[in-house]
Amino acid sequence: MAKDSLYKYVLALGDDALILGQRLSQWAYxxxxxxxxxxxxxxxxxxxxxxxxxxxxxxxxxxxxxTADDLAFKRNERQFTNRILFERPNGNFADTMVRQFFLDxxxxxxxxxxxxxxxxxxxxxxxxxxxxxxxxFRHSSKWVIRLGVGTAxxxxxxxxxxxxxxxxxxxxxxxxxxxxxxxxxxxxxxxxSLKQEWIKIIDEVLAEATLKRPENIHMTTGGREGIHTxxxxxxxxxxxxxxxxxxxxxx
Amino acid sequence: xxxxxxxxFQDKIDAGLKIEPxxxxxxxxxxxxxxxxxxxxxxxxxxxxxEGNWITRAPSLRAKMVLIAKVQDEAGHGLxxxxxxxxxxxxxxxxxxxxQTGKAKYSSIFNYPTLSWADMxxxxxxxxxxxxxxxxxxxxxxxxxxxxxxxRICKEESFHQRQGYEIMSKMxxxxxxxxxxxxxxxxxxxxxxxxxxxxxxxxxxxxxNAMKWKIKRGTNDDLRQLFVDRTVKQADLIGLExxxxxxxxxxxxxxYDFGEIDWEEFWEVVNGNGFCNKERINNHTNAHxxxxxxxxxxxxxxxxxxxxxxx
Numbered sequence: 409m410a411k412d413s414l415y416k417y418v419l420a421l422g423d424d425a426l427i428l429g430q431r432l433s434q435w436a437y438x439x440x441x442x443x444x445x446x447x448x449x450x451x452x453x454x455x456x457x458x459x460x461x462x463x464x465x466x467x468x469x470x471x472x473x474x475t476a477d478d479l480a481f482k483r484n485e486r487q488f489t490n491r492i493l494f495e496r497p498n499g500n501f502a503d504t505m506v507r508q509f510f511l512d513x514x515x516x517x518x519x520x521x522x523x524x525x526x527x528x529x530x531x532x533x534x535x536x537x538x539x540x541x542x543x544x545f546r547h548s549s550k551w552v553i554r555l556g557v558g559t560a561x562x563x564x565x566x567x568x569x570x571x572x573x574x575x576x577x578x579x580x581x582x583x584x585x586x587x588x589x590x591x592x593x594x595x596x597x598x599x600x601s602l603k604q605e606w607i608k609i610i611d612e613v614l615a616e617a618t619l620k621r622p623e624n625i626h627m628t629t630g631g632r633e634g635i636h637t638x639x640x641x642x643x644x645x646x647x648x649x650x651x652x653x654x655x656x657x658x659x
Numbered sequence: 660x661x662x663x664x665x666x667x668f669q670d671k672i673d674a675g676l677k678i679e680p681x682x683x684x685x686x687x688x689x690x691x692x693x694x695x696x697x698x699x700x701x702x703x704x705x706x707x708x709x710e711g712n713w714i715t716r717a718p719s720l721r722a723k724m725v726l727i728a729k730v731q732d733e734a735g736h737g738l739x740x741x742x743x744x745x746x747x748x749x750x751x752x753x754x755x756x757x758x759q760t761g762k763a764k765y766s767s768i769f770n771y772p773t774l775s776w777a778d779m780x781x782x783x784x785x786x787x788x789x790x791x792x793x794x795x796x797x798x799x800x801x802x803x804x805x806x807x808x809x810x811r812i813c814k815e816e817s818f819h820q821r822q823g824y825e826i827m828s829k830m831x832x833x834x835x836x837x838x839x840x841x842x843x844x845x846x847x848x849x850x851x852x853x854x855x856x857x858x859x860x861x862x863x864x865x866x867x868n869a870m871k872w873k874i875k876r877g878t879n880d881d882l883r884q885l886f887v888d889r890t891v892k893q894a895d896l897i898g899l900e901x902x903x904x905x906x907x908x909x910x911x912x913x914x915y916d917f918g919e920i921d922w923e924e925f926w927e928v929v930n931g932n933g934f935c936n937k938e939r940i941n942n943h944t945n946a947h948x949x950x951x952x953x954x955x956x957x958x959x960x961x962x963x964x965x966x967x968x969x970x
Contacts (some may be wrong), residue, residue, distance in 0.1 A: 436707065436727070437734075441953075443738070445707075449727050449728075449734070456724050460721075481719075562955070647715060657836065657837050659719050659826075
């Protein structure tokens with residue numbers, strides 16, 4: 409039972425990273441300029457690297473010869489347990505940067521705690537990932553500031569991205585049964601305790617960016633229970649096409 | 660006076676010395692380099708599209724990471740080739756405008772569509788393979804910044820070529836469907852890859868000065884032959900058939916003889932009538948236009964911070 413909970417916990421973290429990596433990879437050659445093409449693919453690569461480590465670990469916990477690729481390419485929407493913010497479409501550059509900024513700020517706090525996990529694998533993955541996240545956060549927070557301060561047009565766009573994505577942020581701090589069990593075993597992180605610190609980071613950046621944090625917004629949830637926006641299905645059908653069309657093939 | 664300078668310039672080249680950005684150089688040499696290096700840079704940039712087309716569909720986590728890293732390398736190559744071109748007195752935005760208006764060309768190979776995952780293999784194996792043959796000879800080109808860029812790029816390209824060959828090899832040893840994809844992909848990319856070396860030496864408008872100035876270090880036909888000789892063996896090794904009935908080993912010349920390239924197709928594609936010419940440029944232009952407000956914002960922010968409007 410405990411092993412099954414750990415599997416689900418690791419799988420969910422892997423799904424977060426995988427889905428965000430896939431989203432970012434959709435920017436390939438479409439960024440506003442060349443340096444940003446490079447930066448976005450870099451971050452995407454880091455997320456896939458993180459997903460790969462987590463899904464490989466999940467696969468060993470699951471056993472029966474299941475591989476990380478099976479987990480990534482052969483599950484459907486209801487079996488994916490990434491939080492919804494990770495799957496939100498790229499939108500325009502401001503939408504992507506705000507999504508990234510919210511998640512980077514979260515990862516910063518979350519991974520810091522996860523480095524202290526009793527589970528050695530998770531702790532090692534957190535230690536590797538936290539260095540990448542520090543760079544991602546510098547990149548995304550700097551862009552939020554640039555866009556907020558830059559022009560009237562960029563200000564409007566980035567503020568609207570914040571307003572639209574805010575409803576998906578509370579889910580980051582929710583704790584379900586598995587989270588609580590993992591916390592009790594000193595394997596997992598108490599996400600609910602990160603919220604205050606997260607708000608503080610967000611407020612600091614938004615203040616410098618002359619942007620406003622939305623208030624009184626109804627919060628959405630469901631990702632960890634496999635309830636997603638309709639966008640996830642399309643992302644998966646694209647991502648999983650070859651594995652599904654040629655199940656016997658090895659690539 | 661100019662004649663004397665030209666003589667000194669040519670002496671330097673004949674002695675195998677490099678020309679650096681601040682050195683005197685004939686106007687035609689400068690123009691030739693701008694044309695050639697920017698064409699190379701644009702090829703890297705447009706080349707991101709046919710491969711970018713498969714990033715979201717890459718069939719394994721590893722394949723995905725390898726492909727993203729490859730496309731990222733191409734952006735990096737484009738970046739330092741643009742920088743090398745800028746040392747000749749032209750800006751990146753001018754170069755991008757030349758690309759988008761069709762004034763500057765890029766390698767025609769990228770006007771062919773990528774229709775299966777095997778094409779990711781074929782592009783790495785054949786297109787990067789052909790590019791390497793060309794670029795290896797360019798490591799000794801006479802213009803310093805270009806030569807140094809080539810040395811760096813060659814290292815990464817050989818890595819890409821091996822990765823492409825690995826995809827082809829896996830697929831040609833895979834299921835019947837995968838084998839079919841691999842052969843079909845080779846059939847579609849073989850001739851365009853041979854065209855990458857350009858027209859026959861006798862028909863090439865730019866070869867003679869370029870050889871004299873040591874910008875080019877091998878002729879189109881010689882480099883093409885080198886590529887064919889290398890690649891035929893690699894195809895044999897993984898059981899794929901080169902789509903050329905005239906291909907055969909010539910024991911006298913110790914090279915492979917091969918059939919005639921369809922030059923009509925070559926010129927059609929060069930002149931904008933290939934399968935994807937319009938789409939490639941439109942995609943580039945659209946991404947660039949959609950990014951206008953972001954670049955403007957970055958610029959406005961930089962100005963505001965410099966003026967002290969912000970802390």
